[in-house]
Amino acid sequence: MASAAEQLAAHINFQALAKAEELKKRIWFTLAALIVYRLGTFIPIPGIDALELARLVQQQSSGILGFVNSFSGGALGRMAIFALNIMPYISASIIIQLMTTVSPHLEQLKKEGEQGRKKINQYTRYGTVILAALQAYGIAVGLEAQGNVVLDPGWFFRFSTVITLTGGTVFLMWLGEQITQRGVGNGISLIIYAGIVAGLPMAFAQLLELGRTGQLSTFTIIGVIVMALAVIAFIVFMERAQRRIIIQYPKRQQGNRIFQGETSHLPLKINTAGVIPPIFASSLLLLPITVANFMQGQGPEWLNVITAMLGRGQPLFLLLYAALIIFFTFFYTAIMFDPKEVADNLKKYGGFIPGIRPGEKTAEYIDYVLTRITFVGAIYLTAVSLLPEILTSYLRIPFYFGGTSLLIVVSVTMDTVAQIQGHLLAQQYEGLVKRSRLRGKRKRP
Incomplete structure (x- = not known):
């Protein structure tokens, strides 16, 4: 059975949302942060031939390139500054969580509460930078091996690619933390969510195009x-x-x-x-x-x-x-x-x-x-x-209609809505407490 809080949250209407000034600020901050993320997915790294890159992405759309590209909202296909998305951070987080089961030091930090959590988060950030740099270097070398994709191959291109892509991942990691603290929902999950949702209109258009051409x-x-x-x-x-x-x-x-x-x-x-x-x-x-x-x-x-x-x-x-x-x-x-x-x-x-x-x-x-x-x-x-x-x-249906994409979209949506309902519920309780205090003061002689 649903709890009383869940029942009350289920009956929250838009009138209550209009009065929640703090919640509206959080929602606007979240939307602004996601807009910044989407803009970054259209800023390409220097030294890339866009036409040759598009041909390469089309050829390898069935591999892991197409899989990761769907999570990055097309940023990897455009080789934008956010091409790596937030995946290195997720990988680093999972690695650190795995290490807590075998490392006595990390296991002890996990039991130390807030201070231990901050230390583990710091290790995760270091791991994110290392993984992002390695992946960025691998992408640079792989692009150089693809013929005419890179305009001027060499160490300068590799260095600039590593710096740009690593910096983009670090910025997204910071942006996700800001959304979690000052916005609504889990910032890291919302960034992945935004990337998948951004590709849904194009995927639906591709599906209709397959019908138009008779496929x-x-x-x-x-x-x-x-x-x-x-x-x-x-x-x-x-x-x-x-x-x-x-x-x-x-x-x-x-x-x-x-x-x-x-x-x-x-x-x-x-x-x-x-x-x-x-x-x-x-x-x-x-x-x-x-x-x-x-x-x-x-x-x-x-x-x-x-x-x-x-x-x-x-x-x-x-x-x-x-x-x-x-x-x-x-x-x-x-x-x-x-x-x-x-x-x-x-x-x-x-x-x-x-x-x-x-x-x-x-x-x-x-x-x-x-x-x-x-x-x-x-x-x-x-x-x-x-x-x-x-x-x-x-x-040959677009990947965005796959189970993994739908699973992420639905799960993140449910978590975000639950947080919004929690904020509204807390505001309603605060309003009840204030009214009860005012009534108490009025009854005093």
Whole structure:
């Protein structure tokens, strides 16, 4: 059942939004920051032949280049200053999170609260700069190997490309943090969201163009649109789904007063891993295709064989894609949620699961429940990712109608709307408190 806060937030109207001055400032700041990001995706780095670059992107649209280009809002295809987008920051964050499980120093920092979190964020920023510089250098060398794409190849082009692309990623990292602090929603997620949404009109136009030229029938186009709407509805349902474990708190005494025991619940999301598993699985599988395309058939024979077998829509590709999504779902969930830590916190505050002993038994029970619902979440992510992948491969539908893109768009939209409702709810409570105080003052003699 929805809580009282959720019910109240569901009935918030635009009149309440018009009175929320602080929230309106946050929304305008978020929109302004996203406009700055979109402008940066049209500023190209120096020394690039735009026509040759467009030809190259068209040739490699089925590889990881097209995959990352969709997340960058076309910035990579235009080789703009934001071509790397925020991906190096996400990679650095995941690497740091993985290292916290094996590094005693990082694990200790994680337990130190706010100060430890700031230190970990600093390490993440350093890692972002290193990864962005490496990726930028790889892009510069790869572009030089593509014939006439680079006007003046050499170390000056490589140096300027590394500085420009790394600086663009660092700026986006800062911009995302500013949106999180001064705007609405998670800044990093909104930047990726803006890149995908910016490509949706063009993707829809491409879909209609396929129908106009006769490559797709009208029935097929309608079916694709219906499928996209069905996938969105399914994503909304699954992202809101959770398993609630009942938590009981015993009676407690404060002075001469005795408080009755309280009943609460521990919500476990069906999809704790979010959109990370499909992104990682796609990147790993599309890497051989991209390497082979850059080598233009000059690579070893085994690489060409693997590339053919891992073509999008091929049985081996779909099988490995599903296996990697399931693996990363369990792996990332294990990193994000620690049943032992949750059990220790419950024991610390006197909470317990009815019928389960506090401590180790509680941790085992939570882990058992989490494993079962994570399996459901893994199947959900696999289904959402594979079905559009099959249609994209065989019908040549734009990638933006794929499951990963829709998953990111829907998830970020739901999180942002929830934050807006939270701000409005807090304002309503503040208004109630102020009115009650005024009434109290008026009643005084």
